[in-house]
Amino acid sequence: MSDTTQKTDTVVEDLTGPSAPAPAPQKQDKTRSLAQDAFRDLIRLPMFLISAALILGILVIAAFPSLFTSVDPLACDLSHSMEGPSGSAWFGYNFQGCDVYSQTIHGTRNSVIVGVLTTVFSLVIGGLVGVLGGYFGKWTDALLSFVTNVFFGLPLLLAAIVILNNFRDEKGMRNAGVMAVVLTLTVVGWMSMARVMRGAVMQVKQADYVAAARSLGASTTRMMFRHVLPNSITPLIVVATISLGAVIGAEATLSFLGIGIRPPAISWGVMISEAQGRISQGLHPLLFPSGMLTITVLAFIMLGDAVRDAFDPKLR
Template identity: 60%
Template structure:
């Protein structure tokens, strides 16, 4: 019987023996905070629903004729207050105008005013909040007291006062969209400025800002390269939510008769025109008011989703 206990493995046999496969795992690539936030956002149904609604609204504002082929300015009294039908999905108003066509075309004015007023307010808030929070001391005190003074003015009262300054010698309003934009921008930046100021104060005390300062970084580099990019998140979230609110305020001013006027079409103008005959027909009021509500809700939902994704404490 052969002895197998002392059997030696020759080098040739060892070389011929296949080595066990080694599974090398690739190290996972680290993602930035922004990449994590985007990945988290696309998984949120709230964000997807709000983004879809806003995308459709933006398409309506950019290409209204793609959604409604009827002329929004064509009005016939013979069709006055006719109810929704296959020919006119939203019916006709008191003047015989197609409510659907006017609602679609009114999206451009309402959304344009909201976006531009929000951008203007956010820019003012960014500059004042950044300067106040970064420099502090008397600069902060001066800007903060100015914010308190402007915040003491009731929004609607201040807007009405500003809009009434846009009048000609005969007393007719001349401001139009630009008058409403001016009023909403002048009165809409205070809350965002306060949020920006507090975020800048917190950010400038971070270790990386202290390290950059000790390495001799200039004031402008500290402010715009280290503090500003890391203090923008709350401002972006609040501006997104404020956009919907500003659209509703524009509709309120037009509803009160001090905002946008005919022949410009906006949702607020349509609501104002439908009130006189509200007991006879409700549809000229419901559809533009419904679009205002859905738009405001969509932007608030979008702001909430962005806040939850960008704030590490809420994730």
């Protein structure tokens, strides 16, 4: 009996080796979060890569215009009035003899500043109103919803024109600076973000993990900033990304109407406003700032659509 057992052990040892180590347990991959999965999908989307590259280029131009042109945008020579594109002036000259390329590059800064600051301020105000109304509900939600509806009743452009029409410079002339335009567009543009945030918070606060945290005695502040806000901020970011392009377009519209930023400050809207009355003399002073404005607005809309598709669970 012992000989049979010894032979069996010898056969097993020959098959497995005299000191074959036990296979090491494989490490299981950590479960990825929704944000990690969304980012992984984003970097595979051509629409996201193209829009992100365009936006990055626009931000670099806005931050460092001197890297792209050394020509003073306010150095004008009437002898070059309405000259077309050439080697010395890639976009030609406007009716005042100013370099259109230089003005387009330097005008990027004011247009982008208005869009970014307005979007950030609207995101903060709208996000705060939406979180408070959606989380606390009852009379708090009723009051904040009433205030939001009152502002929703104001036509955006009409309200902005009325507000900006009251800004005057030291000479008493109607002139609104960059911050005046930012604050005005914020006042008339935060409501949609409040609505989006309110709906997201009302949905998230019904989740099981929020109820579990509440039953464990988590404070209201911890509940809002640790559980509710991080899980409801995604729709707000998507709306803010799309709105940023719309805000840049709104600033251009106000400047075109002569209500927003005024010369000698430079923005794409100011350039379009100055060029539209002389289309018969040449299209180039109107074409290039309009093209930059269109590309910028389209890039932010494409980015917002890509982020929305990546973070929407229904599309995954």
